[in-house]
Amino acid sequence: MRILSxxxxxxxxxxxxxxxxxxxxxxKQGKRVLVFDGDLGMANVDIFFGVHPQKNLQDVMEGAPLRECLTPVAQNLDLLAGGSGLYGLCHLNAFQRREILAHIAEMNYSYDYLLIDTSPGLHDHVLHLNSVADECMVIITPDPSSFTDAYALIKVLHQKYRAQKFSIICNQVSDEKAGAQLYLRFADVAQQFLPIRLNYKKTVxxxxxxxxxxxxxxxxxxxxxKSVSAQAITGLCSEIVSQNQMVASPFEVVKSLDILFRPASGHA
Ligand SMILES: Nc1ncnc2c1ncn2[C@@H]1O[C@H](COP(=O)(O)OP(=O)(O)O)[C@@H](O)[C@H]1O
Ligand SMILES: [Mg+2]
Incomplete structure (x- = not known):
């Protein structure tokens, strides 16, 4: 299971x-996908999917088996809903966060991809979820504050979790050229001040x-x-699948399990 945040x-x-x-x-490309709605407390992936989860992360935290808390969305696609308006979920401690990820790690052989949607910002749970991903995809838009806030997130992930590689998705730009320009401006600043490597992933x-x-x-x-956004996202997924076919090895599987079980560094 490859983890993408x-x-x-x-x-x-x-x-x-x-x-x-x-x-x-x-x-649709035949991959088995689990989505984890990690926008804890304000989760809304279920709304986008148009499903009504009977159970969510709160039930997992209360001891229900994870498999019973998943909501089927489509063939090959399940959702672990995050629960909305649940104060406790956005204030998980380090132990609880690790517990959730350990449960999810049990799903390693049931899915090809785990996609994690996160809250925005610098909360500890956002940092932790991003730090366990094999690939952390940061979205930027032409909005100047998205630019500075993405920089801040990458800086903290680097300082606290020693994350070094990030993929950048440019969203809500006028076209691909504008996306590439936005990426170059961002990469120029970020790589000048931080010892990190950025990868231009896609423009939507x-x-x-x-x-x-x-x-x-x-x-x-x-x-x-056929819409421009659907084509971009489908293209992004095809590229992810073909890249993973080239790099996937038993070593990687062991490595991702190891990361999931490793205690998060930094404070709780
Ligand atoms: N490429 C896009 N083109 C047009 N509207 C978009 C695009 N991406 C997102 N949106 C719109 O932006 C708003 C925020 O999107 P959402 O996915 O909820 O953001 P987030 O999860 O980061 O808070 C929504 O109204 C959504 O329809
Ligand atoms: Mg959201």
């Missing part, structure tokens, strides 16, 4: 839109069709596969 410094940049569409796209253009689909609780990759 989708994160940002600032809210409203498109994390949940991208995670939910990526999940459907990967599942601003697409009114996607906005409309989201409002209607329909996923754009299902609704209009």
């Amino acid at each position: 989708v994160t940002s410094g600032k809210g409203g940049v498109g994390k949940t839109s991208i995670v939910s569409n990526m999940a459907v796209s990967l599942a 253009p601003f697409d009114p069709q996607m906005k409309l689909s989201n409002q209607l609780q329909r996923l754009i990759v299902r609704q209009d596969a």
Whole structure:
């Protein structure tokens, strides 16, 4: 199971839109996908999927077996819902966070991909979820505050968890050229001041069709596969699958399990 986190410094940049569409796209490509709604306390991936979870992370924390708390979304695609308006969930301690990840690690052989949607910002649980991912995908938009907040998140992840590699997704830009320019500006600043490596992952253009689909609780990759946003997200998923086919090795599987069980560094 390859763990991909989708994160940002600032809210409203498109994390949940991208995670939910990526999940459907990967599942359509025959991959077994588990989505973990890690936007703890404010979880809403279920809304995007149009499902009504009977159980969520809260039940797992109260001792229910994880398998019984998953919500089937489509063929090859399940959701571990995060629970909304649950104060306790956004104040998990380090032990509880590790416990959740240990439960999820038990799913290692049942799924090809674990996609984690996170809260925005610098909360400990956001940092921890990103630190266990094989690939941390940070979303930036042309909004200047998304730029500075993404920089802050990467800086803290580097300082606290020694994370060094990040993938950047440019969302809500006018076109691919504008996305590449945005990436270059960001990479220029970030790599100048931090000893990290950035990887330009994808541009997802601003697409009114996607906005409309989201409002209607329909996923754009299902609704209009030819739209610019759906094409970008499908392309992103195809690239992820082909890259993983090239690099996947037994060593990697062992490594990802090891990371999940390793205590988080830093304070609780
Ligand atoms: N590429 C895009 N084109 C148009 N609207 C988008 C795009 N990505 C996200 N949005 C819109 O931006 C808003 C925030 O998206 P959301 O996925 O909820 O962000 P986050 O999870 O980061 O808070 C929503 O109204 C969504 O429809
Ligand atoms: Mg969200």
